[in-house]
Amino acid sequence: MSETTNDKLLVEAIANGTVIDHIAPGQAMNILRLFNFLGKHNQITVGFNLRSGNMGNKDIIKIADVTFSPSETEQLAILAPDATVNSIKDFKVVDKYKLRLPTEIKGAFECPNSNCITHVEKGATPWFRIFKDDGHVMMRCHYCERVFSRKLVLKHNKLAN
Numbered sequence: 001m002s003e004t005t006n007d008k009l010l011v012e013a014i015a016n017g018t019v020i021d022h023i024a025p026g027q028a029m030n031i032l033r034l035f036n037f038l039g040k041h042n043q044i045t046v047g048f049n050l051r052s053g054n055m056g057n058k059d060i061i062k063i064a065d066v067t068f069s070p071s072e073t074e075q076l077a078i079l080a081p082d083a084t085v086n087s088i089k090d091f092k093v094v095d096k097y098k099l100r101l102p103t104e105i106k107g108a109f110e111c112p113n114s115n116c117i118t119h120v121e122k123g124a125t126p127w128f129r130i131f132k133d134d135g136h137v138m139m140r141c142h143y144c145e146r147v148f149s150r151k152l153v154l155k156h157n158k159l160a161n
């Protein structure tokens with residue numbers, strides 16, 4: 001295999017789908033887990049610890065034939081608040097936006113408090129308010145009103161390294 005072919009494989013373009021760029025290093029795997037992308041059959045290219053001019057290193061995910069709904073975009077923003085999402089159609093970027101931390105999130109992440117009513121009542125959808133405290137992202141459970149760091153919530157949901 002020539003070097004040119006190799007390079008081409010690494011940066012293989014997708015015809016239709018989504019490119020998530022500027023993911024903080026180490027988060028790409030957690031994103032794949034959150035959306036169970038490895039359990040699906042979409043073509044996925046992942047780059048870990050790639051060189052990036054403005055933020056040192058980054059992860060990148062290219063996934064074919066997937067677009068993110070508004071609620072999935074919010075979930076994504078919890079894991080990768082500084083990432084950029086590119087929607088690809090016919091090999092062209094048709095939409096590009098920077099993720100922003102949502103003010104609340106419903107349904108995606110379980111409450112780490114084992115006594116929380118969300119673990120007892122089947123109908124109760126987990127619901128967190130999100131705010132920043134001294135630069136750290138914090139999540140307050142709407143039901144038990146406990147405040148957790150984002151890291152702790154992600155760890156509890158097996159989405160942190």
Ligand SMILES: [Zn+2]
Nearest residue numbers: 111116141144
């Ligand atoms: Zn709770």
